[in-house]
Amino acid sequence: MDAPTIQNKFLSKPNELGLVAVGFSGGQCKPGTEAAPMALIESGLVDQLKDDLKYSLYYDGKVHAYGELMPDDDPDYRNMKKPRAVSAVTKQLSSQVYEHARDGRFVLTLGGDHSIAIGTISGTAKAIRERLGREMAVIWVDAHADINTPETSDSGNIHGMPVSFLTGLAKESEDKPFGWLKEEQRISVSKLVYIGLRDVDRGEKKILRDNGVKAFSMHDVDRHGIGKVMDMALGWIGRDTPIHLSFDVDALDPMWAPSTGTPVRGGLTLREGDFIAECVHETGSLVALDLVEVNPSLEEHGAQETVRAGCSIVRCALGDTLL
């Protein structure tokens, strides 16, 4: 069966897929997420995107580790761990993603821990502003809100902070880590929607409340069902807004995705995760996707399960259908 031509309102080259493989784990303390892109690719993801879903792939064939950007010395700054390394990597990643998005193609980023979203989202946000004169929305699917500021974070791990930098809730001056982030690379809190939350820090709850951030927790999924939650989430964003989907595999219940650094029970089923991705694809507004926090070195027996779950989410977001 021939795949239907890909329909997308905001991509000038909807059949082209820019792939960036990010082998980075410096936004948290457990090594292993740097091996995820290769594990995802080796399990057949790239072939499926090319052969089954008929995308033309733009991929440099590398898993970027950004070793040349790592500082010799990287002491904590404002309570952040490895601030210079994460800042340098995300800055570089931001321009890689920007180039794909500027050329009008879809951008798929395989992480890596969730700190890399500072790079991916800033890159697409800037390209979409320039190309379409619009502000994009972000759907953040996660057990966690990742909206700590350096000051509210208990762990100091930057993968718990990307949203605060991307929305400008946390800012930094030019010469400091993350000082490279500019207004045109940011998103507004009103265009941010969370799905799957169930482990939100006290400081984060206050941030979400004070800023009126739209969030659907697992409680909402239980109450309304995932179908209604998706209607509400997409209704909030509206039909005329490009969407960047940032999917943390720990949004799924550890039953489906055990190999991740901060697993939290009571999560989405794999089918609910796939459904979210399918619904976002159906909008015709999806311009970029991140799949992050797969850590094949944790839970040896669950690693392959987790990789398969990740591949499934990506395929669904890129237009795979059940029938």
Ligand SMILES: NC(=[NH2+])NCCC[C@H](N)C(=O)O
């Ligand atoms: N991307 C993630 N898995 N983030 C987990 C964050 C956990 C915790 N809220 C922290 O800030 O450290």
Ligand SMILES: [Mn+2]
């Ligand atoms: Mn998470």
Ligand SMILES: [Mn+2]
């Ligand atoms: Mn996350």
